[in-house]
Amino acid sequence: MELRQLKYFVKVAETLNFSEASKMLNVTQSTLSQQIKQLENEFGTQLLMRSSHSVMLTEAGAEMLPYAQKTLHDAEICIDRVNDLNRISIGTLNIGVTYSFSPILTETLLSFMKMYPKVKLTIFYKPMAELMELLRKREVDFVLAFRPTLPVDGVESHILFQNCLSAVVGEYHPLAT
CATH class of the missing domain: 3.40.190.10 (Periplasmic binding protein-like II)
Known part of the structure; x- marks a missing residue:
């Protein structure tokens, strides 16, 4: 699992839209979809239910979302602390x-x-x-x-x-x- 994959998952989960999330993340929609698929494969479960017009969180995705958000927040704090130490x-x-x-x-x-x-x-x-x-x-x-x-x-x-x-x-x- 990579922070980038968590970031992608969180953005899709927040927008419930691959197209909008890919624009916000400045990545192609296929890259976004591929990275989330890799994350799902690593967990061995589907995190998002996709259809041609909508995206919804699965039970596993809904359970994972707050932890993924906290992990990304903690990673930002970690970066800030190291930058503070360097300064x-x-x-x-x-x-x-x-x-x-x-x-x-x-x-x-x-x-x-x-x-x-x-x-x-x-x-x-x-x-x-x-x-x-x-x-x-x-x-x-x-x-x-x-x-x-x-x-x-x-x-x-x-x-x-x-x-x-x-x-x-x-x-x-x-x-x-």
Whole structure:
């Protein structure tokens, strides 16, 4: 059974007219008839009673119609959800962060949440070793942390910014010199 066949069946069942349904579906009447016949063969029962001037649903066709409509509706929802994921308008983003990077992440997350309000964010605050393990297991999508000193198999890292660490002391402190 193919979605196309269900779509054809539903359109004929709704219009009760092969000619009208074929025009609405932009297919030839013979293609439409052939596809519905294949569907009937697969089910092993007649779904439509045809005569030269009318079309009627059989008992099996009437029973199947709401399920076929629901299946087509669910298929459309499925397509919409995948398209939403591709546009990053829905989904879940799992982020691993070391405690020292928490302040940097906060402002960025607020901006992200405004841009993508339907994306669910899950933040994991953990030590570096635990975050690398989560990343290796693909339990987080990315980690914000200091670059690992040793390479981790299957993990790629990129430097986001360079920062110089400074010790700040008072002018007369012994370490000031």
